Amino acid sequence: MRKLVILVMGIVGLFYPMQMLLVKANIQPKLEAEDVSYIQVNRLNGETHSFEENNGYEEVIINKVVNWINTSSPSEEAIELELNKTSIVSMMKIKLKNGDVAVIEPAYNCVFENQVKTCMIADGEVIYTRNNKKIRLNSLELYDWLLVGWKYESVGAPKDELLEETLYTRYFSHLDKAYSDFIMCPKIDKVERINFDTRRHIIHASALNYSAHHGGVLFDRIHITLTDTPENGVKINKVTIQKGISDRESRIQCRRES
Incomplete structure (x- = not known):
């Protein structure tokens, strides 16, 4: 009995650090708008647009996107790591002044049926990646902007x-x-x-x-x-x-x- 208790405690000790890492991986990402150099959106069909920090009108758009990231909430759904990149309809790159690049792309929900994996885009959820760490986030505003909203931004003065x-x-x-x-x-x-x-x-x-x-x-x-x-x-x-x-x-x- 004593050996069984020691064995169980040992197993808990092995997995506890991993659980802590998983919790830490879900920590809410935080960005400062003044640290962003530019945001670039790329679409699967070849469309692309950049929003520059040194443009007074586009700086407002960057502030809005950063605020959505900072106010999003971590999702408890799984992060799909083996998606075919050609299925990702839109992707956002956030270039920081320190050289880092953060990436935001739509999240997907996948199911296996008859040994076939089928993935559907998850409404209102995105994957945020920075320094090889991925976090799945809930943000309807960020999701909508990533897919279509960026195309309708007014980048000039009225x-x-x-x-x-x-x-x-x-x-x-x-x-x-x-x-x-x-x-x-x-x-x-x-x-x-x-x-x-x-x-x-x-x-x-x-x-x-x-x-x-x-x-x-x-x-x-x-x-x-x-x-x-x-x-x-x-x-x-x-x-x-x-x-x-x-x-x-x-x-x-x-x-x-x-």
Whole structure:
């Protein structure tokens, strides 16, 4: 009896570390958006598209995808390791600035019947691979985006935003060179007619300082008030600098949060 107990304890001791590794393998993956260089989606039919970190509009898309990864939940279903790669309809590569590459692909559920293995794509689940470690995740948003959502992303600025940028560039040229850094996320906050005249306006504009873009510090914001009239042209009336605005305020300024 004593020998049997020792044998059972020995078996438990052998398998316990393996169980711990399996638990650790299911730890929720965490990424930082600022560590991502680009995201590339490749389709089985040859379609491909990359979203670059240094593109202000595509950076927002990268932030969204990273957030879906970080808020997904581990799945308890098995990870199929012997799938034919030609059956994977879509795959996403996430290139990190440290050289690592993470891969996301759809998850599959497989069954054996009459010695034939049949696999079907698992709705709402993906496989996340990094450093040869695979994790199966539940994320309907990530799954939908991987299969079709990426094709419908708007990667350019809308017309009203382009108009604001054009106006800001015109008025920015009248500022002193001391404010040359305030070129990021320009906005025309308010336009007022002077005495109801459609040719004369008071303009309220704002922008962020570009140097804080990747500096790990809070943004400063410039506020400009000016008049634009046919007889006097552009005249700067007031300039103020708002130091260290919150992350939320900077996201609103850049139209990344309402």
